[in-house]
Amino acid sequence: MIESQKDWPLYEIFIRAKSGLDHKHVGSLHATDARMALEHARDLYTRRQEGVSIWAVRSTDIVASDPAESDAFFEPARDKVYRHPTFYDIPDEVKTL
């Protein structure tokens, strides 16, 4: 090792492209603190005005569902097709429905 240094904390970066849109995950970066995370995110992900707002979240603070469990986890919605409008049979003559 040239330098035995631990990586700085990892932050996940979310960008709002313009007001009215959701923040969207764009990637991650390392930073010593929240302010550095925001400044680096600006330099890394908005060099061409791709955003009007940035969220930076410590990766370790994110709770995520597990892909290995996803079959069972998302199973409850699978047999509930009646939650979709296309499930219902309405004659064509009926308008605006």
Added chain:
Amino acid sequence: MYTQGLDSLGKDFLRNEAQDSAVLESRFQARVDAEEKIEPKDWMPEAYRRTLVRQISQHAHSEIVGMLPEGNWITRAPSLKRKAILIAKVQDEGGHGAYLYSAAETLGVSRAELVDQLLTGKAKYSSIFNYPTPTWADVGAIGWLVDGAAIMNQIPLCRCSYGPYARAMVRVCKEESFHQRQGYEIMLFLARGTARQRAMAQAALDRWWWPSLMMFGPSDGDSKHSAQSMRWKIKRFSNDELRQKFVDTTVPQADFLGLKVPDPALAWDETTQHFRFGAIDWTEFEQVLAGHGPCNRERLEARRDAHAEGRWVREAASAWAAKQEAAAASRAA
């Protein structure tokens, strides 16, 4: 998700099913065949993970080392406009390196490890960045040819089976187009200039043509990892297919500049509707890759110096963060 922090969580939740790795592997291949994306916490064969770590980190290193040949010209760019453009381009390359390191880290390697592999010379990076940039025209030729070849290679990677790599490449490709166009514009300016400027442009094309063709890697028959990478849909086209595509699109661009591609064997083939081109000197490629190119030593030294000179900044930032955290903790107490 781009996070290794989640890995530990995943293991706790994994059921202890004694699943045969062959079953997992065929299920994995079926997902890949169905064009599903593989995400960081999904099961994947170890060899797939290793291949991706190698490829993505080499790609990241190439972006980082790639800042050097052009960075060399920032102080000497011929106008304020060209200087601003070149700074923006070099900054993009650094950004591309950062996107790619992030993508590699989702596979369970640390950034420090990857940087260390580059600085100790253990990791490889693209052979092209070991060539010198003696004139301003080289900056034009790099944008036009080297970034042009990179785009050919990278566009199919936007559809790579590994999600984080594919997403990083979408971002990279959006930015590369500016790189290639600014390079071609430099060449156009020189080609329409004085006799000396035209000669400078021609000399740069002579220097960069063959190394650019080598960027696509060994011929299909000699490429070690190609077949497996194709099966895994990390790779979509063979090295030779992409190289041919590059030649076919680039030769007319050289014609437009009134410059001559330095290959006496170059000829249009009516039957195949492709350009035929001369044999590539693979000994040179092997030599450069093995560390014996014109600038290998200089490039690595420049990276090591930059890393060493930045050390106090990294230490100061860490110390500041620790101090702020301690202050916040004592206020809360």
